[in-house]
Amino acid sequence: MATTGFEARSSEKELQHERSPASKTFSAKGSEVDEAVRYTATDGPDSDSLKPVYDFTHRTLKSRHIQLIGIGGSITDPGAAEMVTYLPISSPFIRFAGRFVDEAFGVAAGYNFFVLEAMLVPFEVVACNLIVHYWSEIIPTGGMIAMILILYAMINIFAVKWYGEAEFWLSLGKVILIIGLISYTFVTMLGGNPLRDRYGFRYWKDPGAFGEAYGTGSLGRFAGFLVCLVQASYTISGPDYVSMAAGEAENPRVVMPRAYNKVFGRLTAFFVLGSLAVGLNVPYTSPELAAAFEQGEPGAAASPYVISMIRLRIGVLPDIVNALIFTACFSAGNSYVYCASRALLGLALEGRAPRIFTRCLKNGVPIYCVLFVLLISLISFLQVSSGTATVLRWFVSIITASQLINFAVISFTYTRFKKAWEAQGHSRDDLPYKGWYQPFLAWYGFCGCIVMILMNGFTVFIRGNWQITNFFFCYTMVGVFPILYFGWKILKGTKIIKLTEVDLRKDVAEIEEYTQSYIPSPPG
Numbered sequence: 001m002a003t004t005g006f007e008a009r010s011s012e013k014e015l016q017h018e019r020s021p022a023s024k025t026f027s028a029k030g031s032e033v034d035e036a037v038r039y040t041a042t043d044g045p046d047s048d049s050l051k052p053v054y055d056f057t058h059r060t061l062k063s064r065h066i067q068l069i070g071i072g073g074s075i076t077d078p079g080a081a082e083m084v085t086y087l088p089i090s091s092p093f094i095r096f097a098g099r100f101v102d103e104a105f106g107v108a109a110g111y112n113f114f115v116l117e118a119m120l121v122p123f124e125v126v127a128c129n130l131i132v133h134y135w136s137e138i139i140p141t142g143g144m145i146a147m148i149l150i151l152y153a154m155i156n157i158f159a160v161k162w163y164g165e166a167e168f169w170l171s172l173g174k175v176i177l178i179i180g181l182i183s184y185t186f187v188t189m190l191g192g193n194p195l196r197d198r199y200g201f202r203y204w205k206d207p208g209a210f211g212e213a214y215g216t217g218s219l220g221r222f223a224g225f226l227v228c229l230v231q232a233s234y235t236i237s238g239p240d241y242v243s244m245a246a247g248e249a250e251n252p253r254v255v256m257p258r259a260y261n262k263v264f265g266r267l268t269a270f271f272v273l274g275s276l277a278v279g280l281n282v283p284y285t286s287p288e289l290a291a292a293f294e295q296g297e298p299g300a301a302a303s304p305y306v307i308s309m310i311r312l313r314i315g316v317l318p319d320i321v322n323a324l325i326f327t328a329c330f331s332a333g334n335s336y337v338y339c340a341s342r343a344l345l346g347l348a349l350e351g352r353a354p355r356i357f358t359r360c361l362k363n364g365v366p367i368y369c370v371l372f373v374l375l376i377s378l379i380s381f382l383q384v385s386s387g388t389a390t391v392l393r394w395f396v397s398i399i400t401a402s403q404l405i406n407f408a409v410i411s412f413t414y415t416r417f418k419k420a421w422e423a424q425g426h427s428r429d430d431l432p433y434k435g436w437y438q439p440f441l442a443w444y445g446f447c448g449c450i451v452m453i454l455m456n457g458f459t460v461f462i463r464g465n466w467q468i469t470n471f472f473f474c475y476t477m478v479g480v481f482p483i484l485y486f487g488w489k490i491l492k493g494t495k496i497i498k499l500t501e502v503d504l505r506k507d508v509a510e511i512e513e514y515t516q517s518y519i520p521s522p523p524g
Contacts, residue, residue, distance in 0.1 A: 079414030079442040081260040084243045085433035088252035089507050091346020092243050093410050098350055099503060100416040102496045104489035108481050109409040110347040115477065116402035117340035118373055122380035123395035124333030125149065129380075131326045135319075145380050148330070152337045152377070156370050158363070170331030177324040178270050181305050184317070185277035193312040203283040211284040214462050226455060232275075233452050234400040251518050253511070257433040281308035337377075341369035397473030401456050405481055408449035411442045418442075420502035453478060 084092045094113055098106020129144045155166045191198035212220030213227050249255050282289055282304040289307055303325070306318045345366040348357035357369050418439050421428065428434050435441070457474025460466055488494065 079418075079435050079438060079445070080243050080410050081257070082428075082431060082433050082435040082438070083414060083417050084246045085253060085256045085260070086431050087507060088246035088249060088256055088511060090246075090349065091342050092246050093413060094343055094346045095350055096417065097409055097413045098352075099506065100413055100420060100497070102489070103492065103494040104485050105409075105413075105496075106350065107347075107352050107488040108484035109406070109413075110343060110350075110352060111484055112402050112405050112409070112477060112481055114340055114343040114347065115480075116399060116406055117336050117343055118376045119395055119399050119402070120336040121152070121333050121340065121373060121377040122382075123399065124329050124336060125377060125380040126395070127329045128326060128333065131322060131329060134322050142381060148333070149374060149377055149380075151330075152334055153370070153374055155334055156337050156341065157361075157365055157367065166334065170327055170334065173324055173327040174331060177321070177328060178274055180324075181321070182270075182273050182277050184305065185280055188308070188312060188314075189280055194314060195312055197312065199280075201280065203280065207283050207285045209279065214459065214465070226458065230400065230452070230456055230458075233404055233456075234396055251515065253432045253515050260433065278304045281305060282311075337370065337373055340373040340376075341366055344369040344372060394473055397457070397470065398476055401453060401474060401477045404449045404453045404456065405477060408446050408453070411446035411449065414442045415439050415446070416499075416502070420499045420504060423499040424502075424504060426504075 080093055083096055087096075089095065091110075094110040095106065097109040125145055125148050128148050129141055132139060132144055187193075189198070189200050210221040211224040213224035214220065215223055246252055246256055286304075286307060288310070289304060303321065305321055309317050309321070344353060344357050347353035348355060348369070357366065357372070359368055360366050414435075418428070421431075428438075456478075457471055460471045460474065
């Protein structure tokens with residue numbers, strides 16, 4: 001084996017110690033006492049390009065952290081769950097794309113996901129600033145943005161345990177908010193309001209459940225449905241948060257399956273009931289709702305729930321809702337800083353980003369990754385010179401396409417994982433977690449995402465509705481992804497990996513050793 005990259009080692013004895021699995025022990029908190037060394041190579045294990053790559057993140061996220069982080073922001077794909085519970089590593093599905101499909105595919109997927117998460121940070125910063133101005137315009141926009149970014153830096157740099165704890169309580173606020181709003185809808189629709197207005201399903205009859213857009217009749221209602229579907233694809237994040245936390249979760253082979261099962265059911269209920277509640281509270285023809293979006297009203301003024309509360313003459317609740325929405329947006333931005341930094345870490349660990357991004361502090365935080373994400377987040381200061389509503393629309397358009405591409409990547413990667421697993425003589429019954437109805441759900445998700453990616457900016461093709469800026473923001477990543485894929489493929493000469501040659505064992509020994517040596521930490 002070539003010795004390139006090992007010159008920094010002080011002695012052969014130390015090198016043997018690091019290579020020896022028996023030399024690694026694990027503390028009660030689940031982090032390795034000895035630092036783990038990982039390697040990347042473009043030409044196989046015997047290549048001269050083999051170099052040590054360090055993943056110093058610590059496994060300190062507990063089960064309650066994982067579940068609330070997931071509920072705070074994502075719906076979970078059973079295919080991703082199956083892969084991640086088998087191999088719970090940092091930035092899992094980004095690295096899986098390169099391992100199970102093609103290195104170039106992993107590069108394109110990784111940078112797409114990084115752009116997605118990095119762009120979501122300034123979006124949430126702008127949203128937080130908008131919400132605060134619901135109460136007062138005293139705090140200048142630039143000052144508010146700076147304070148939020150500083151708080152994100154403090155939470156994400158102190159240590160992963162502080163991230164987990166902060167996200168646990170912030171996500172708890174999201175859960176309280178959605179349960180409270182669903183309960184509010186149920187009570188008020190039955191007449192439990194100051195006006196004693198038993199409105200029930202009134203707005204489903206007048207003006208109706210489906211609004212028309214860009215036309216009339218059935219075609220107009222279908223177009224209206226598509227517009228809502230595109231917007232919904234933005235609001236539903238992928239299995240980002242639960243999966244991205246896998247590399248820093250305590251006892252992941254046990255914790256992750258529980259989290260996936262519980263998060264999926266709870267989030268599905270929240271999304272379905274939440275969507276139902278919105279349609280019950282306010283008609284889509286509401287002039288207040290239209291004015292709020294057109295005029296960029298701050299805070300929760302654009303919320304159907306707040307408009308409903310004002311209509312029913314309910315005081316105090318709008319302020320409470322606004323406060324909880326602020327915690328939800330702040331929590332989301334905090335999660336995106338975490339996910340974006342871990343995405344960049346994953347790229348660096350696989351040798352697809354500068355190796356400086358693999359460096360971690362002693363507390364396990366990939367410091368340069370976090371700082372780079374916060375640096376990108378400075379574009380939120382665009383709000384100072386441009387209108388808030390305009391900046392938000394820019395972010396939403398480019399993020400939606402990236403998010404759908406991310407879903408498609410995960411689904412396709414899983415189909416390759418499943419085929420490789422079976423081609424190499426393994427049974428899915430041996431996996432720590434077995435997804436439902438696979439691979440049919442994976443293919444359904446992949447095809448559905450492709451259709452939605454193409455439909456993302458369909459409104460610009462309607463006569464009289466063409467705008468070059470809207471087209472650019474809706475389809476930029478659709479063009480960037482294949483450029484990254486074919487560009488890396490040509491540059492590195494990569495090929496799609498044969499099913500029988502897919503490496504399903506890389507990092508598995510370390511995970512299994514950790515699982516066997518794991519000592520539960522005290523409750524907390």
